Amino acid sequence: MSMWRCSVCGLIYEGEEAPDVCPKCGAGKDKFEKVAEDKETLINRSRFSNGLHMELYGMMTKIVELAQKGIDDNLDPACVKIFNEEKEAALMFQRKIMAELQTHMNKSKWG
Ligand SMILES: [Zn+2]
CATH class of the missing domain: 2.20.28.10 (Rubrerythrin, domain 2)
Incomplete structure (x- = not known):
């Protein structure tokens, strides 16, 4: 092909x-x-990498949801502190992933 x-x-x-x-x-x-064949290889590798980013993005959404449940449950301050940190970290990774994918699209690496 x-x-x-x-x-x-x-x-x-x-x-x-x-x-x-x-x-x-x-x-x-x-x-x-x-x-060209070398460009083809690059496109396929970008697609693979973008796929990984999208899968991880979905996992981060799950982390945010679980952490939010913990925050809402509000058992004690130590637990809530960890849940808040987990939520923030997941949101930060999601922002980084979106920024990176945007870069790929601007470079037309996205097939
Ligand atoms: Zn066209």
């Missing part, structure tokens, strides 16, 4: 041949260019 890039909108299409029309912007087949 090869990768084809729409020169109009940047969409990456995977297939034996370029599509007749770009599914994103409607440009014709002649507007597609084959993605």
